Amino acid sequence: MKVLLFSTLLMVVMAACHQPSHQDVTNNNTDTAMIDGHPAWIMQGNIYEVNVRQYTAAGTFKAFEPNLDRLKDMGVQTLWFMPINPISKVDRKGSLGSYYAVSTYMDVNPEFGSMADWKHLVDVCHEKGFKVILDWVPNHTGADHYWLRKHPDFYVKDSTGKPAMAADWTDTRKLNYANMELRDTMIAQMKYWIDSTGIDGYRCDVASDVPDDFWKSCIATLRKEKNIFMLAEGDKPELNKDGFDATYTWYDFNIMKAIAKGKKPASAIDSALHRTDSLFPKNALRMYFTSNHDENSWNGADFSTMPGTIHAPFAVFTQTIVRSIPLIYGGQEEPILRAIRFFDKDTMVFKKYERAPFYTKLLHLRTENKALAANAAFMQIHTNADDKVFAYLRSMNDKKILVVLNWSNTSTTISLNHPQIIGNVTELFTNEKLSIAKGISLTLPAWGYKVYVY
16 A cells, blocks of 8 residues: 555654653653653743744745744744645635645645745754644645545545535535545655654644544654644544644633623633633643634634733733643734735735734743743632632742733722732733732723732
8 A cells, every 4th residue: 555655654753652641751852851741842832823925025934934033032932834735726715725725735835935945944943942833734625636536535525426525615625534544644644744844743723523533543653753742723622632732722712702892701711711620631731812813814803802902911811821822823913903814915014013022021931930831730819809800820839920810991909818929029011029918909900911920
């Protein structure tokens, strides 16, 4: 079978196998160390999503590269590149098509550059200390992928016997995971990008629509190659159980949007945190966000869902809440205050970087202070205004951080009475020194926020 030969040729053992332990695994090489079953390097890390097409006027890997030093200074750790594969022309949407309608998994979209350009970019990212994850589209292909000719049995058929669309996406065709050869081929082609280009993991598109047993086999196999980070686009506990490190927090995000619009009180976030605690594995990581490419293009996030000053306290939450691997969508630091077109060229223009200092403070604090590690302890601190203010303490060993968020459109005065908040602190954004005593009174302006570092 060709796929087996192809898979054998691609296999190069580069790192330790995945160890699904909840205890720390120490190793002199931080790239192979594990914490709670995850790559140790992600626990105080973050993700920055790169839309190559729209990031620069040229829309290429080479044009993006000069931004790396700026992003490094801002504190970005992991770069998630939206799909870089060639895009199908049959049933294409818009002038350039959707990144998620690929015509082959084994090449680079010439719109962005060459395979050599991609490998060079990954090498430069690694030299500068970044991790790189690649967006992978396993649920479907574009409408002219060569498998449609050579392997028609790789596809689900519709009632007429033709390859079926995935959902209502007319530019795609749904893959058939009942076919074992497809499974082997998909894993082999995912291995290729790890072995040949050195990427550090994947963000898997529509992961919830791909069978759970495939993911269990796929992720275990890929982790024999490298200690990779796996992010699933999905919000179901089974994905974390399948081996994904992190899943999307769609449920939490919808509550955040409702709070931002004044439709729910701040205390509504309790149900989202309880959902994660009760349904997801104890070591599950979650990707929190205030925007991403889907939410920006189709729902106006964050410029519409959390406009103006409303954005900041929710962004602080995504960066500091328990289990979080926080996401920044490229352009939020400017900020780009419009929906980026999805199927046509629509260059983002960077001039002011107005939010960059804000994000820099948060990203560097997360990297430097173990109290913000994804697995650090979390304790909600109740106030006399829990309908407006959400407060909590993060801690690990001798490190503590108190976060106080006013999720309301009115100035609010609260009192904090928990004994564990007592101590001398420095506020992250203002550098204000404060001695916190039990019963301290704090006033936060509308949509105000405080991050106190002990």
